[in-house]
Amino acid sequence: MTETTNPAPPAADADWWRSAVVYQVYVRSFADADGDGVGDLRGIRERLPYLRDLGVDALWLTPFYTSPQVDAGYDVADYRDVDPLFGTLTDFDAMITDAHALGLRIIVDLVPNHTSSAHPWFQAALAAGPGSPERELYLFADGKGEHGELPPNDWESIFGGPAWTRLPDGQWYLHLFDPAQPDLNWRHPRVRAEFEGVLRFWLDRGVDGFRIDVAHGMIKAEGLPDVGFSSMTTGQRQSELLGKGRLPYFDQDEVHEIYRAWRPILDSYPGGRMAVAEAWAETPQRLARYIGPDELHQAFSFDFLDATWSADSFRKVIDTALAESTIVGAPTTWVLSNHDRQRHVTRYGDGEIGLRRARAAALLMLALPGCAYVYQGEELGLPEVLDLPDELRQDPAFLRTGESRDGCRVPIPWSGELAPYGFGPEGSELSWLPAPATWRALSVAAQTGVAGSTLELYRAALRIRHEHPALAGTTGGVTWLEGGPGMLAFSRTGGGTTLTCVVNISGAPALVEGYGRPLAASEDLTEQGSGHLLAVDAAAWFERR
Structure with missing residues (x-):
C-alpha cells in the first residue's frame, strides 16, 4: 500500500459545493475496464471525459474499499485500501489525478456506522x-x-x-443492517480516533469530500431501550418511522459531537473539502442540526425525491427546503434518484409518461438554487429494471424482505446493439446484472448528438446552469409566479436577466407567455400568438433581459 499526497484542483473555489452538480457513480455499474462484468476505478477513469462533457462538477463514488461485498461494498473490511474487484490504490490515485486535471472533484462514500464482520x-x-x-x-x-x-x-x-x-x-x-455489518460503538475513543485517521488518509490522497452513510446512526440511546413495537407484533416495521419519528438507535444528540470533531479536519485542508450527510430525522429542524459552520456542509433533501407528481407537492417541498436553507446558511441539496431508491422514470409512471415527467423534473431541479445530485443513468432516461430474475439479485434486503434495490443498479448502457452495451471492453459480454433489450436505444452512443434526446437535454441544461447569471446564486429563495391550477412557475434573477422555469402538471397543454424567449424545454414548444404552448408533463426555461 503506497502513501501519496494528491492535491486538490488548482485555483480551487472553497465554496464550489454550494452550487455544484454532483454525479453519483455506482462504481460496480458504471464502466468495466477489465472485462470481469463489474465496474471498476479504471473504467471510471476512462469515462471521465464523458462526465466533463456532460457538465457535472464532481463525482460521488460509492464504496470501493476492501469488502466481502455482502452489501455492495457498504460492508467495509479495510477503510484504507481498494478492493481488488475495483482495482488498486494506484488506480485510485491515477483516477483522481485525471479527474482534477479535467476540473472534476471526487467525493467518496464513508461508512462509519458499521464495519464488515470480516474487519x-x-x-x-x-x-x-x-x-x-x-x-x-x-x-x-x-x-x-x-x-x-x-x-x-x-x-x-x-x-x-x-x-x-x-x-x-x-x-x-x-447490526442495524445485515448481520455481516456489525455496528460500531461510537462512544469508544478508539473508534473516533480511527475514523479521524481514515478521513485524513483520503484527504491526503486528494479527495474533495465525503458522503456520510447513515450519518444519523452512529450513537445509540444509553441503555439500549426498546422501541416499544415491532413488525412481529404490529405488522409495522420500525424502519417506517424513518424521517417521521424518533428511534433510540437514530438521530441521537451525541452524534453531533462526532461532526464537530470532523469539521476542523476538513477545514484544515485547502480547496473547500466538504461532507454531505445521508441523514434522516423526525423534523426538518432536527435534520438542519447536521449542517453548519461547525458540523457538516450539506444533508440530502429526500423530501424532493419523495414529492408526488403534483404542483402542490413540489411547491411545498421546495418552500420548506429553501426556508431551512436560509436558517442554517447552507445550500439545499436536490436529488431525484439514487442507488437505494426506484428510478424516478418509473416512480413517475414508467414508460413514455414516466420519461416525460422525469425530463421535466430534471429541468425543475436544475433551475433551483443550491446543489443538485444526479444518479448515473438518469441523464439517459433509464427506468427501473423490474423483471430481474430473483437468482441474480444481490441486495441483502431482498433475502430478508423480498424488497430489492437491484433494479436501479443495472450497469448503464454506453454503446452497441447487444447487452451489456459497451459496459466492458470490446468483445466482453459479462455484466453482473443484465440490461434489458430496450436499453439499446437509451445508450450514450444512441443519444449523443440526437436533438431532443434526454442526454442532450441534460447537457444543454447543465451548460445553461453554469453560464446563466440568473442561476449563479446558491442560496436564497425563488419568486413564485401565478400560472393557473397545476402549473408550477418561478423565476430567478441575476446579472440583469431573469430566468423563469415553468412546469405543466395541469393535465392539458398550457399557453405560456410574458417570460421572454425559451432557453430549454423538455418537450418541443409550439409558438402560439405571443407565447408558447407547453405540453402536458413538460417543463421549459425562459429568459427575459
Missing part, C-alpha cells in the same frame, strides 16, 4: 470473548430471558428481521 476489529472481538476490550469497539450485549436466549431489545434491522445476532458464546451483537 480485523470484529474478528478480534469474536476471538476475545465476552467482557474483553476488543468487544467494547462494537455493541455486544447479553440477551434477555432465563438463559439469555432472547435479544437484548426489540430493535429491528433496516433490512428486515431482528437487529441482533447471537454468537455461540451466548452474547448478542447489534
Whole structure:
C-alpha cells in the first residue's frame, strides 16, 4: 500500500459545493475496464471525459474499499485500501489525478456506522470473548430471558428481521443492517480516533469530500431501550418511522459531537473539502442540526425525491427546503434518484409518461438554487429494471424482505446493439446484472448528438446552469409566479436577466407567455400568438433581459 499526497484542483473555489452538480457513480455499474462484468476505478477513469462533457462538477463514488461485498461494498473490511474487484490504490490515485486535471472533484462514500464482520476489529472481538476490550469497539450485549436466549431489545434491522445476532458464546451483537455489518460503538475513543485517521488518509490522497452513510446512526440511546413495537407484533416495521419519528438507535444528540470533531479536519485542508450527510430525522429542524459552520456542509433533501407528481407537492417541498436553507446558511441539496431508491422514470409512471415527467423534473431541479445530485443513468432516461430474475439479485434486503434495490443498479448502457452495451471492453459480454433489450436505444452512443434526446437535454441544461447569471446564486429563495391550477412557475434573477422555469402538471397543454424567449424545454414548444404552448408533463426555461 503506497502513501501519496494528491492535491486538490488548482485555483480551487472553497465554496464550489454550494452550487455544484454532483454525479453519483455506482462504481460496480458504471464502466468495466477489465472485462470481469463489474465496474471498476479504471473504467471510471476512462469515462471521465464523458462526465466533463456532460457538465457535472464532481463525482460521488460509492464504496470501493476492501469488502466481502455482502452489501455492495457498504460492508467495509479495510477503510484504507481498494478492493481488488475495483482495482488498486494506484488506480485510485491515477483516477483522481485525471479527474482534477479535467476540473472534476471526487467525493467518496464513508461508512462509519458499521464495519464488515470480516474487519480485523470484529474478528478480534469474536476471538476475545465476552467482557474483553476488543468487544467494547462494537455493541455486544447479553440477551434477555432465563438463559439469555432472547435479544437484548426489540430493535429491528433496516433490512428486515431482528437487529441482533447471537454468537455461540451466548452474547448478542447489534447490526442495524445485515448481520455481516456489525455496528460500531461510537462512544469508544478508539473508534473516533480511527475514523479521524481514515478521513485524513483520503484527504491526503486528494479527495474533495465525503458522503456520510447513515450519518444519523452512529450513537445509540444509553441503555439500549426498546422501541416499544415491532413488525412481529404490529405488522409495522420500525424502519417506517424513518424521517417521521424518533428511534433510540437514530438521530441521537451525541452524534453531533462526532461532526464537530470532523469539521476542523476538513477545514484544515485547502480547496473547500466538504461532507454531505445521508441523514434522516423526525423534523426538518432536527435534520438542519447536521449542517453548519461547525458540523457538516450539506444533508440530502429526500423530501424532493419523495414529492408526488403534483404542483402542490413540489411547491411545498421546495418552500420548506429553501426556508431551512436560509436558517442554517447552507445550500439545499436536490436529488431525484439514487442507488437505494426506484428510478424516478418509473416512480413517475414508467414508460413514455414516466420519461416525460422525469425530463421535466430534471429541468425543475436544475433551475433551483443550491446543489443538485444526479444518479448515473438518469441523464439517459433509464427506468427501473423490474423483471430481474430473483437468482441474480444481490441486495441483502431482498433475502430478508423480498424488497430489492437491484433494479436501479443495472450497469448503464454506453454503446452497441447487444447487452451489456459497451459496459466492458470490446468483445466482453459479462455484466453482473443484465440490461434489458430496450436499453439499446437509451445508450450514450444512441443519444449523443440526437436533438431532443434526454442526454442532450441534460447537457444543454447543465451548460445553461453554469453560464446563466440568473442561476449563479446558491442560496436564497425563488419568486413564485401565478400560472393557473397545476402549473408550477418561478423565476430567478441575476446579472440583469431573469430566468423563469415553468412546469405543466395541469393535465392539458398550457399557453405560456410574458417570460421572454425559451432557453430549454423538455418537450418541443409550439409558438402560439405571443407565447408558447407547453405540453402536458413538460417543463421549459425562459429568459427575459
